[in-house]
Amino acid sequence: MSSTFGELFKITTFGESHGGGVGVVIDGMPPGFAVDLAAIQLELDRRRPGQSAITTQRQEADRVEILSGVFEGVSLGSPIAMLVRNTDQRSKDYDTLKDVFRPGHADYAYFEKYSLRDHRGGGRSSGRETLGRVAAGAIAKGALATVGVHIVGGTVRVADVEATQRDWPQAEMNPVRCPDADAARMMQSVIEKARDERDSVGGVVEVVARGVPAGWGDPTMDKLDARLGAAMLSIPATKGVEIGGGFGMSRLRGSETNDVFDGERYETNFAGGISGGISNGNEIVVRVAVRPATSIGKTQKMARKDGGTEMVAIEGRHDPCICPRVVPVAEAMLALTLMDAWLHQRALRGRER
């Protein structure tokens, strides 16, 4: 199913970048949890364009309205619908793109799939679709916090600049959202240089969940790794995901990567907190490969719908590096995945009130 994520904590996002608005319906929220509108808005503001000099300069207020499922600040157990109206829609910017397939974009694939295409800003492939995920993720974060699960995240690489620290509070103090202040400054330079050359750069985002008890997740098809793989690779512009030691571990030996557990703590965390698909009590660590934004101002060769190619520069206000804005989305997807795993474990082992 196209727009639904999760089984027990199931979200369905809706909305195009141009139209009445974007939003989400959460089906499966347990009753009795505090739902804090301000906390939801805060997460949306982290995702919002126009936050800093290194994000797109589009201005969207992105005010969220809760339509249902919450009464006097508490979840009712019924579906929670949330809506963000579209405002700053410059369809005109997209008129020149009506007849071409942009390189790197999904234009051609969409056209082949649907035989039609809403050229006004990407339709469902627009980054605005992630608003609903972030709003739902904020609610999941709130619920998870009641059982001691907390999620942090940041940009840990931009082009070739690597963060060597994981000072998570720092991540919210620089525009790159990097948990390493020194690296953040270098990353910012790299991004500004790309922006000035009407180009974009890629990077890597890392998200971490602390306090997840051992026992969440399933052993075969719905390994927590697998659910996280789906969660992260459903974020626009991601092309890779790794858990714990990830690809680096493929260069090592078993005697190096077998995390030794002494009954209380692990000496290492190559498994990224997940063994055999099930949380093992260690921190859950996920890294996501973010490709350079496909929307760039440079003149590029494009196929015309009626045949032939032409050279076109895509006007508009682009993100030179989307990593800072992917961070809250990746955190949301981690929260949504864990929320679902938590409810599954309650179904499997829970005792009723």
Add this chain to the structure above:
Amino acid sequence: MSSTFGELFKITTFGESHGGGVGVVIDGMPPGFAVDLAAIQLELDRRRPGQSAITTQRQEADRVEILSGVFEGVSLGSPIAMLVRNTDQRSKDYDTLKDVFRPGHADYAYFEKYSLRDHRGGGRSSGRETLGRVAAGAIAKGALATVGVHIVGGTVRVADVEATQRDWPQAEMNPVRCPDADAARMMQSVIEKARDERDSVGGVVEVVARGVPAGWGDPTMDKLDARLGAAMLSIPATKGVEIGGGFGMSRLRGSETNDVFDGERYETNFAGGISGGISNGNEIVVRVAVRPATSIGKTQKMARKDGGTEMVAIEGRHDPCICPRVVPVAEAMLALTLMDAWLHQRALRGRER
């Protein structure tokens, strides 16, 4: 749900390494397709232990029986159940492991999840669970071939040895399943050295689908990337997945990684054949990070269930590198994912007979 993969072409695997047997039920196989028992057995033989000097020396015949859903070699449209009986079960080998949590293994996480543990060989975390996937994948491969979709795969890295060629027929001619004959020889040496030192090595497996038309997959939550992320990270011992340019692309610029399409062909394939979650007509390319096998003969520190640690060497017949045996499983998961996407696209756009 623990053991089910896919929505329209839905498989459920069952079985422990010790017990009556392992198998799979396919629910959603369309009617009228040839189902070739020999082709299924061939795929199982590629996954089978004891194939060569660099796989475990366990001997399991792994003969598959089709219980239902096929009549006179053709699918009926009803569930196809397949069963492989267990034979070579040396439970004795596992007796010393009853009271410890092995490093790298899922023992502790399982115990926390289920409050009990079948110590006789790993239960559902045993590699034998993948038999059902491979059998189902063989049927998916056969069906996909009728519309021109073909799948190949191989080991493209072992420790630090990289394959530089993609000569796919070669992959079936060496025990490493490497599509580069020179690299294969070096990989084999690396694996044998690890085996002789009672250790294991990791690597990377690549699988490729050719002939997938543009338009399969979905734009948001069920991006083809996301489904493949789940598919690959549900394979035991995998800790990373990337599509096309993957993590490498995160080091580049948009002007380098935007695949230019001239209306007929792509100049590059950084997207790995998937744009905005939807197949774009290019080859689909997926790479999977395989960790070093956690079962090694070396003496390791292990936590005891009753507290404290001890040094234990795990007896048994281990795989020094599981990449060669992961190849058919990863191919199967790619086939299952594409089969499901194909049926979804038929639902969305198909015309009835």
Add this chain to the structure above:
Amino acid sequence: MSSTFGELFKITTFGESHGGGVGVVIDGMPPGFAVDLAAIQLELDRRRPGQSAITTQRQEADRVEILSGVFEGVSLGSPIAMLVRNTDQRSKDYDTLKDVFRPGHADYAYFEKYSLRDHRGGGRSSGRETLGRVAAGAIAKGALATVGVHIVGGTVRVADVEATQRDWPQAEMNPVRCPDADAARMMQSVIEKARDERDSVGGVVEVVARGVPAGWGDPTMDKLDARLGAAMLSIPATKGVEIGGGFGMSRLRGSETNDVFDGERYETNFAGGISGGISNGNEIVVRVAVRPATSIGKTQKMARKDGGTEMVAIEGRHDPCICPRVVPVAEAMLALTLMDAWLHQRALRGRER
């Protein structure tokens, strides 16, 4: 999952009777179908309170807004979200009910399930929840009509008054929605008498689908009968469903009820158009038992939340017979069920463009 119906044409309704509004998200609408806002509004008006002297006198405009998924009157293939704002909310009417469990209502069951209760009008058990179903059903009806499938319905019994005719256009010409003008008049008297006595009456609603080709539906768990059973019994106040000959057939013999098919037409329709769970080309006929509305003005004994009972009369504006308003909901559920079955059959047998 609580609020989701369908697999391939999946709808999720949201909203309480008191709050921001009620609505629906359709996930899985194929692209390229005309979506007619006026036709959707027309169906909502059929369900609306205040239509006639024999429905509740609450006044709700129930204007629907399409938030997404439709561009220039055509479905995009993306989720279609629709919203109806709440307006006429007299929470005050419900204040006396805060501390009692009303007989026939779900108050007690809700309280046991959720440990809290939104007493302002029933929350999700409010009939307003069905607005989303009717809006989604209108879109399904439009799509089904393009392949010649048409749905009609009406009230065929009220208390002991049976309709003996099936003059479907007549059903929209009397307030009871009965396809038999003579019976309609008698039904109206029966309903008015109950209303005047602050009571309610039950009845039976019948819905029929014409033009469904043979081959839709599945043979075992997802028999079309089973899906229709779920669809109809998910409508508030329904307590029975039968297909074709239904309960009456249980009194007959096989030689009487085996529908003879001569290769072109059926001599009878005891199967109600469904054989072995699969449409057989005959009209699909479904009847739904509607209980007397539980909200009545009569004084009734009620349990108090803090123990003991008291006699309470429930103020408010009640429906003396909800059959006329169940008709469009039952038609919608039939349309949604068939839409899903159609897409499944396309997945199973469809050929791509």
Add this chain to the structure above:
Amino acid sequence: MSSTFGELFKITTFGESHGGGVGVVIDGMPPGFAVDLAAIQLELDRRRPGQSAITTQRQEADRVEILSGVFEGVSLGSPIAMLVRNTDQRSKDYDTLKDVFRPGHADYAYFEKYSLRDHRGGGRSSGRETLGRVAAGAIAKGALATVGVHIVGGTVRVADVEATQRDWPQAEMNPVRCPDADAARMMQSVIEKARDERDSVGGVVEVVARGVPAGWGDPTMDKLDARLGAAMLSIPATKGVEIGGGFGMSRLRGSETNDVFDGERYETNFAGGISGGISNGNEIVVRVAVRPATSIGKTQKMARKDGGTEMVAIEGRHDPCICPRVVPVAEAMLALTLMDAWLHQRALRGRER
């Protein structure tokens, strides 16, 4: 999806009447529950043909084998696969039916759906498919019993003979499975008369769950009524289902059918134990309309596949009334539905160990 029932306690049945065997895989069984092979076999024996003079005289031993998921008599939490081999297959009996569409049967609908047909005994529409349901239901019954939920059932009408008693233990003491000894004798005469005239009769089966706590089930789409509607109408040869007062209630007034609850007990049970889709603590009562078996020995007019009609008598060993054999199947479906609802309620409200 064709052959899968349930979400958290998910079963998939497989197998044709002719072929390797029939069976079931349960995905979602929680760990630590006793699984009693003898109890499963006992339920299968209740469903078995050849039990008495009024069931078909086919002889099938129907011995079940547990292939996985159970270790030392306790569920592991992994999929439980069970297999019953086919034995008494008289394909020859079906040869004359190869070229005709039998009246009342699904032959024509199947042919239109699949473009092929396994004429050897009905394929998936064979009653043998229900073996897997009964085996899975036996396990669900065992688990439910640990929380005080018990299920009984019986035949409460055959043709026009009604049971007026609900002496459930009696139901297992007569071949009709009727909970009223006097009615049972009359029912038996009616059935024998139909059998002697090479005909069949219909009836009604009732199943009851005692001890279900208030709070199971969901308020909108997955009302317990709706899930039971799907469960019962997925049983072969059923064409109606009603909960509690059912169709009879549609003749009454609200003041008669609103069950008064005094805080401890209900004065009546018109709701059949389910209010607003959620269990209310009262007994859950479900009745199922069973049509006369479509397989009869009488000569009937049948359409030929190549056009025209002919008169054919279907040889074979038929059930003159399938109610006695539907009873264990309906009980199993009730158990499966409640098991799923229980796990859902644990997910919603459960506390972990």
